[in-house]
Amino acid sequence: MADQTTDQALTRINRDLQERATQQRAKDLNLPYVDVAGFPINPDILHILPEEAAKHALLMPFFKSGKKLRIAVVDPDKTETKETIKELEGRGFTLEVYIASEAAFYEALKLYASDQFKLKVETKNVVAEEEIHYEKELENLAKLKDTIATLPAEEALNTLHVSAIKAGASDIHYQPEESECTIRFRIDGVLHEAFSVGKEVYHHLAGQLKYKAKMKLNVTTVPQDGRFRFIVNERKIDVRVSSLPTEYGEAFVCRILDSGKHFASFAELGFSGKSLEILKNAEQLAQGMVLVTGPTSSGKTTTLYVLLTQFNKPEAKIITLEDPIEYHLKGITQSQVEEKQGYNFANGLRSILRQDPDIVMIGEVRDLETAEVAAQAALTGHVVLSTLHTNSAVETIPRLTTIGVPAFMIAPALSVVVAQRLVRRLCSACSTERAVTSEEKTFIEKTLDGIKSVDAACTVQLPQKLRQVKGCDACNFTGFRGQMVISEVLLVDDEIEDAILKNKSAPEIFALARKKGMLTMAEDGLLKVIAGETTMEEVHRVTNA
Numbered sequence: 007m008a009d010q011t012t013d014q015a016l017t018r019i020n021r022d023l024q025e026r027a028t029q030q031r032a033k034d035l036n037l038p039y040v041d042v043a044g045f046p047i048n049p050d051i052l053h054i055l056p057e058e059a060a061k062h063a064l065l066m067p068f069f070k071s072g073k074k075l076r077i078a079v080v081d082p083d084k085t086e087t088k089e090t091i092k093e094l095e096g097r098g099f100t101l102e103v104y105i106a107s108e109a110a111f112y113e114a115l116k117l118y119a120s121d122q123f124k125l126k127v128e129t130k131n132v133v134a135e136e137e138i139h140y141e142k143e144l145e146n147l148a149k150l151k152d153t154i155a156t157l158p159a160e161e162a163l164n165t166l167h168v169s170a171i172k173a174g175a176s177d178i179h180y181q182p183e184e185s186e187c188t189i190r191f192r193i194d195g196v197l198h199e200a201f202s203v204g205k206e207v208y209h210h211l212a213g214q215l216k217y218k219a220k221m222k223l224n225v226t227t228v229p230q231d232g233r234f235r236f237i238v239n240e241r242k243i244d245v246r247v248s249s250l251p252t253e254y255g256e257a258f259v260c261r262i263l264d265s266g267k268h269f270a271s272f273a274e275l276g277f278s279g280k281s282l283e284i285l286k287n288a289e290q291l292a293q294g295m296v297l298v299t300g301p302t303s304s305g306k307t308t309t310l311y312v313l314l315t316q317f318n319k320p321e322a323k324i325i326t327l328e329d330p331i332e333y334h335l336k337g338i339t340q341s342q343v344e345e346k347q348g349y350n351f352a353n354g355l356r357s358i359l360r361q362d363p364d365i366v367m368i369g370e371v372r373d374l375e376t377a378e379v380a381a382q383a384a385l386t387g388h389v390v391l392s393t394l395h396t397n398s399a400v401e402t403i404p405r406l407t408t409i410g411v412p413a414f415m416i417a418p419a420l421s422v423v424v425a426q427r428l429v430r431r432l433c434s435a436c437s438t439e440r441a442v443t444s445e446e447k448t449f450i451e452k453t454l455d456g457i458k459s460v461d462a463a464c465t466v467q468l469p470q471k472l473r474q475v476k477g478c479d480a481c482n483f484t485g486f487r488g489q490m491v492i493s494e495v496l497l498v499d500d501e502i503e504d505a506i507l508k509n510k511s512a513p514e515i516f517a518l519a520r521k522k523g524m525l526t527m528a529e530d531g532l533l534k535v536i537a538g539e540t541t542m543e544e545v546h547r548v549t550n551a
């Protein structure tokens with residue numbers, strides 16, 4: 007007992023001596039001193055620097071006010087300390103450096119292990135859930151421009167991200183130019199400028215963005231990928247960040263992956279008529295392949311996710327292999343390919359099949375190996391969902407043969423092929439009517455005749471008027487709000503299966519599918535133009551007609 011008291015007393019004396027020596031050292035260095043072990047540190051501040059980095063640099067943040075950050079360092083001349091100081095300055099902090107003793111530093115470092123620190127999750131953002139019009143949000147952002155310059159980079163970024171969510175943006179683009187950096191939001195597939203920031207603010211935002219996404223801060227000359235998560239209204243939102251070195255600095259694109267996103271039904275996506283019927287019936291499939299085709303940004307992933315949700319029942323085991331995982335779905339095992347580690351679609355799919363799934367989704371069929379394993383799985387009691395790059399539904403068949411899959415495998419494996427594009431939806435608040443031109447009349451009549459020749463039940467008449475874009479507050483004067491799918495859906499029934507087996511040409515198979523009522527994307531689009539949902543120009547734009 008006596009020994010213990012003596013030990014404690016000795017420790018205290020040693021500490022006092024060390025603190026006094028440190029005070030003297032601080033005076034010599036002309037820097038302020040802090041007893042960082044005795045300082046009431048708010049654990050939130052520790053999130054500025056991970057424990058490993060703090061230990062490595064013998065540096066600890068201990069007080070923050072706006073952009074001002076006080077840090078305690080043991081040795082300001084230590085290389086790692088200098089590097090970390092530079093990094094923090096790069097993230098936009100104005101630093102005040104204090105000298106602390108080594109003993110006090112390690113004592114304070116214990117705070118990283120505290121419950122208070124661990125309990126702190128990401129900043130919780132609460133956003134009113136009433137409908138928020140993005141043009142108002144962009145207006146607010148433009149006003150925020152000046153505020154953002156005064157905020158610490160972390161808060162500035164957070165403000166930007168919350169605004170992007172409110173505006174319904176899918177991506178945030180940072181484009182550095184000679185004297186400033188332009189920040190743009192992609193909304194409904196179209197980029198809108200939010201505002202520009204000066205070079206200095208941009209550098210701080212970029213530093214903070216790279217730090218959050220766990221990218222290498224000192225690397226600026228090669229592209230990097232990273233990811234981070236933040237929370238809005240209890241919803242976890244993943245942000246995928248990619249950087250690209252450009253003439254005026256690194257450009258960034260942040261893809262917002264909202265895991266709480268509600269996946270609309272096929273009808274809400276824009277599927278209608280026979281296409282909708284086939285997709286709704288797809289959930290009855292016991293085995294077979296459902297392929298969704300189209301170019302990049304044609305909404306393929308969303309259609310696949312809606313299919314997945316349709317299959318998602320307690321008795322079904324669903325496994326996905328994605329690149330990357332865009333949305334997290336409850337009740338579904340999702341995995342991500344890691345090409346660098348040799349985990350690709352083909353061998354990943356083989357491993358997945360050993361897990362005895364009922365339904366498998368593979369991000370994309372790119373090569374023979376993947377196509378073969380996928381077809382085999384579809385023939386042996388699994389439903390396989392995937393995407394492919396082709397221009398039309400029927401083209402999928404020659405594409406698979408070109409890859410090297412034999413017709414005798416394609417024919418029985420393939421069940422449904424969806425080809426799709428996205429068109430912008432006319433803003434219902436402002437679109438106006440106009441007369442149909444005589445040129446359009448001829449075109450519409452011809453197309454309607456084509457539609458009626460495959461679908462006898464179609465009663466759509468040549469319209470006298472069509473709707474056109476105008477532009478209002480609600481649509482940011484673009485005339486459009488939201489997007490919708492135009493599609494053609496091929497159901498592979500016995501007759502089509504037989505045609506594939508007999509190596510019939512794509513036009514022959516197309517003619518056969520027409521007999522069974524398959525409309526083309528352009529025809530589906532025209533019906534939506536007549537219904538006043540989109541414009542002729544939109545349909546032509548995406549179908550290259």
Ligand SMILES: [Zn+2]
Nearest residue numbers: 433436478481
């Ligand atoms: Zn409008």
